[in-house]
Amino acid sequence: MTAPRRFAYVETMLERYKAATMETLLALLPQKEPRRYLYDLIPSYPLRSGKGLRPGLCLATCGAFGGPTERAIRTAAAIELFHNAFLVHDDIEDGSEYRRGAPTLNTAYSAAIAVNVGDAMNVLSLQALMENLEYLGPQLTWRVFCEIEHMVRQSVEGQAMELGWVHENVCDLSEDDYLRMTLKKTCWYTCIHPIRIGSLIATAGAVDPERFNRFGYYMGAAFQIQDDILNLVGEEAKYGKEIGGDIWEGKRTLMLIHLLNVCNAREKIRIQRFLAVPRARRSVNEVRWIFECMQVYGSIDFARSAARQLAGAALREFVVAFGDQPDNEHKRFVGELVLYMIERDL
Amino acid sequence: MTQLPENQQAPATERAVPVSNEEKTRTSGQLDMLLGVADTTSRIVQRAASILEEELASGIVAARQIEQRFVDVEKVRSRDPQEVMQRFRRDAHEVVDILIDLVSVATTSLSGLAQRAITISADAVGGGAGSAKPAPSAGGIPALTIPQPIKPGERVEVPMTLENDSDRTTEMFRFISSDLINPDGERIPAQQITFVPDTITIEPHKSATITVSIVVPEGAPSGVYSGLLQATRLNQLRAVVTLQVA
Numbered sequence: 001m002t003a004p005r006r007f008a009y010v011e012t013m014l015e016r017y018k019a020a021t022m023e024t025l026l027a028l029l030p031q032k033e034p035r036r037y038l039y040d041l042i043p044s045y046p047l048r049s050g051k052g053l054r055p056g057l058c059l060a061t062c063g064a065f066g067g068p069t070e071r072a073i074r075t076a077a078a079i080e081l082f083h084n085a086f087l088v089h090d091d092i093e094d095g096s097e098y099r100r101g102a103p104t105l106n107t108a109y110s111a112a113i114a115v116n117v118g119d120a121m122n123v124l125s126l127q128a129l130m131e132n133l134e135y136l137g138p139q140l141t142w143r144v145f146c147e148i149e150h151m152v153r154q155s156v157e158g159q160a161m162e163l164g165w166v167h168e169n170v171c172d173l174s175e176d177d178y179l180r181m182t183l184k185k186t187c188w189y190t191c192i193h194p195i196r197i198g199s200l201i202a203t204a205g206a207v208d209p210e211r212f213n214r215f216g217y218y219m220g221a222a223f224q225i226q227d228d229i230l231n232l233v234g235e236e237a238k239y240g241k242e243i244g245g246d247i248w249e250g251k252r253t254l255m256l257i258h259l260l261n262v263c264n265a266r267e268k269i270r271i272q273r274f275l276a277v278p279r280a281r282r283s284v285n286e287v288r289w290i291f292e293c294m295q296v297y298g299s300i301d302f303a304r305s306a307a308r309q310l311a312g313a314a315l316r317e318f319v320v321a322f323g324d325q326p327d328n329e330h331k332r333f334v335g336e337l338v339l340y341m342i343e344r345d346l
Numbered sequence: 347m348t349q350l351p352e353n354q355q356a357p358a359t360e361r362a363v364p365v366s367n368e369e370k371t372r373t374s375g376q377l378d379m380l381l382g383v384a385d386t387t388s389r390i391v392q393r394a395a396s397i398l399e400e401e402l403a404s405g406i407v408a409a410r411q412i413e414q415r416f417v418d419v420e421k422v423r424s425r426d427p428q429e430v431m432q433r434f435r436r437d438a439h440e441v442v443d444i445l446i447d448l449v450s451v452a453t454t455s456l457s458g459l460a461q462r463a464i465t466i467s468a469d470a471v472g473g474g475a476g477s478a479k480p481a482p483s484a485g486g487i488p489a490l491t492i493p494q495p496i497k498p499g500e501r502v503e504v505p506m507t508l509e510n511d512s513d514r515t516t517e518m519f520r521f522i523s524s525d526l527i528n529p530d531g532e533r534i535p536a537q538q539i540t541f542v543p544d545t546i547t548i549e550p551h552k553s554a555t556i557t558v559s560i561v562v563p564e565g566a567p568s569g570v571y572s573g574l575l576q577a578t579r580l581n582q583l584r585a586v587v588t589l590q591v592a
Contacts, residue, residue, distance in 0.1 A: 175390065180397050210402075217398050218391065309388040 010340045013333040017059045017076070018052030020069055024077040028124050041105060041117045042124070045084040048100035053223075055080045057337070058194035061212075063330030064322055067202025071135060075144055075197055078128035082152060083189070085121035086159075088114050093163065094249055095279065136201065143205055144197055151193040158185025165252045169276050171268070173257045179221065181252070187220030195321075195334075215317035222310040223341040225303050228253040232291065232300060234345060247287045250275045254306060255299040259290070262297050311342045490558065490575065492589035498566045502589065503559045506575075510548040519579040520545045521556060526573035526587065534571050538563060539587075558587065566591050 025046060029039050055076035062072035090096070091104040092111050098104060105114035129148060132141040161181045165173065195216050196209035231246045232255065246253055260268060271293075274286045294300050315338050322331055496502045510516055523539040542557045558575070568591050577583035 176393055176397060179390070179394050180401070183394075183397060183401060213398060213402065214395065217394060221394060306390045309390055310394065313388065313391040313394075 006343065007336070007340045010333060010336050013060070013329070014051055014053070014056050017056035018050075020059065020073055021052060021055040021076045021080050022046060024073045024128070025080060028077065028081075028128055037109070037113050038117060038120055041109070041113070042121055044105060044117075045087055045099065046080060048102060050100055052080065054083050054190055054194045057191060057334070058198040060330040060333045060337075061195045061198030062202040063198075064325050064328065064334060065199050065202035065207065066325075067198070072198055072201045074128045074131050074135070075148075075201065076194075078125040078148065079151075079189075079194055079197075081121045081125040081128065082148070085118040085125070086155060086189075088118035088121065090159075092118075093159075096245070136204075140201065140205055143200055147193050147197050147200070147209075151189045154184045154188040155186075158183070158188075161185070162252060166250050166275075169250075169272065170252070171260050171272050171275065173252055173260070175254070175257065178252065178254050178257050182221050182224050183217055186224045187217045190223060191220035192216030212321045215314055215321040218310045218314035218317060219338055219341055222307045222314060222338070225254055225307040225310070226342050226344065228255065229300060229303055229307070230345065232294070244287055244291060247290050248279055248282060250279070254303045255294050256290075258299040258302045259294050259297055262299075263293060267293060307342045311338050314338045314341075487574075488585045490585045490587045492560070492587070495590040495592035496560070496562050497592045498562050499564045501559060501561045503557050505555045505557050506585070507553055507555050508546075508548060508583070509553040510550060513550050515550060516546075516548045517579045518545050518547045519577045519583070521558075521575055521577055523575050523587070524573040526560075526571035526589070528567070528569035528571045528591075530567070530569060532567050532569065532571075534560070534562060534566060534573075534591075536573070539573070539575075560587075560589060562589075562591055568592055 026043060029042060032039070058076045058079055059069050059072050063069060087099065088105055091099055092106045092114050095106075096104050097107045102108075105117055125148075129141070129145055132144060136144065158181050162185060164170070165181075192213055193216075195212045199207045199212065200209055228246060228251075231253075232244060247256070256271075260271060263271070270286075271290060274282060274290065315335075318335055318338065322334060325331055490504065490506055492502055492504055494502075521541045523536045525536050526534040526539070538561045540559045542559065546554055546556060548554045570588060570590050572586055572588045575585045575587050
């Protein structure tokens with residue numbers, strides 16, 4: 001599959017949204033010291049080959065509801081900065097060495113420097129949201145801020161759920177547990193809130209953002225499951241992260257949860273033992289064995305099927321959420337993005 | 347723990363993906379395929395919908411807690427907001443300055459919301475009619491404003507957060523209301539205003555929420571109506587309620 005040919009429109013629009021977002025994001029950077037270990041490092045992650053999905057969804061929804069990009073651009077930059085702060089901190093939490101094809105900040109510098117850069121990204125996000133005041137007025141600025149507060153809170157709560165599962169070596173998880181964790185950790189901030197915020201800004205708060213919740217959730221869950229599948233079966237050069245890294249980390253993906261629920265008792269004990277030891281002491285043979293088990297028990301196909309079902313549901317919800325808006329390039333992008341989420345290979 | 351069913355859905359690899367030279371045609375085919383998948387009753391989608399509803403319901407509770415947090419912000423500002431801001435701006439790091447600005451935005455645009463929460467001071471907890479009471483604070487009587495217009499015949503319910511920031515438990519009290527009147531002298535009788543729970547006691551440094559329910563009588567003329575809500579046994583616990591009849 002060659003994604004650029006199949007999803008040329010989606011990727012062109014993503015690049016367009018990302019270019020606009022990056023221009024605003026870079027303009028937020030203070031032109032002063034300390035540069036070397038702070039301000040110079042902030043663009044490091046955003047400038048890598050990320051898709052810019054979150055600011056793209058925010059700007060596209062704003063456009064689909066008739067709003068100019070300019071009105072939502074600071075919020076889009078804030079969302080991208082929050083996202084990258086999560087990534088920087090996430091890499092430290094997971095001990096990851098590579099991100100989007102290059103060493104992580106914690107590897108290239110130190111965990112301490114990386115933590116500080118992540119904190120600075122969060123502060124710059126606040127600055128971008130403050131600047132909304134001049135363009136959106138106090139009421140809408142506050143409304144957007146409330147959306148962001150919920151978005152960030154849900155993300156850290158979802159992250160805490162997942163970290164807790166790994167820390168306590170929880171192995172009796174269900175599909176429901178996974179769906180709830182994914183909603184909190186990924187979907188609110190990857191899809192639901194960027195869409196809600198884009199529509200609120202475009203309509204000056206006239207649209208009821210609740211209409212987007214299901215659409216954003218289904219699309220976000222499909223995106224996360226596809227991301228986890230690519231982590232297992234993707235091409236490392238495209239994916240930009242270590243293939244199988246989630247198994248090494250003991251991440252409770254839908255595939256692992258499925259496997260733990262369908263394998264036999266002996267296999268489950270072996271998996272639990274693997275997950276109980278620290279990452280550094282896990283063996284490549286055991287990682288391979290778990291991957292083979294996922295194939296034998298159909299865990300990857302199960303996840304792929306789940307992603308498709310959720311994407312299908314998202315397409316139906318797209319009609320509910322965007323159906324009353326006239327067709328334009330932004331609306332087309334959002335609609336086609338659903339397919340891209342589950343068919344992409346990077 | 348819910349066991350996952352095996353072979354819940356045919357593996358995706360068994361499904362044919364339409365391929366065409368025309369991107370539009372191919373995309374359309376895939377859309378149809380996905381919509382077809384969604385048409386079949388999908389357990390994972392149903393579970394996702396259910397979980398979303400649960401999380402949204404819990405979010406409503408969180409929203410009330412956010413309202414309550416603004417009480418503290420209001421307290422800080424009411425002492426002498428300009429002086430506090432200036433002092434922070436003089437001394438603080440840029441980051442703090444940013445946060446203060448955000449709080450300023452918050453308190454300006456949400457003053458109506460913030461005032462839905464009412465603080466019970468140490469003076470008010472003393473209760474009884476015989477005890478001497480200082481004058482009401484400079485902050486004045488809190489306002490409870492119903493955010494949206496209400497049509498005649500409709501009911502509106504508004505949560506009102508009460509915060510006991512004293513070191514003593516309140517006596518058991520309940521709320522009573524006056525008639526609501528508009529500038530033309532039209533009235534919504536006090537019987538139309540009820541409170542749930544009927545009686546309440548709040549422990550030191552705890553908060554509680556009372557739901558104020560107002561039924562606008564059929565035929566009530568449009569206009570802005572106001573009245574006084576007063577707690578029994580707590581001399582300074584009162585609020586002005588305002589609603590607009592459409």
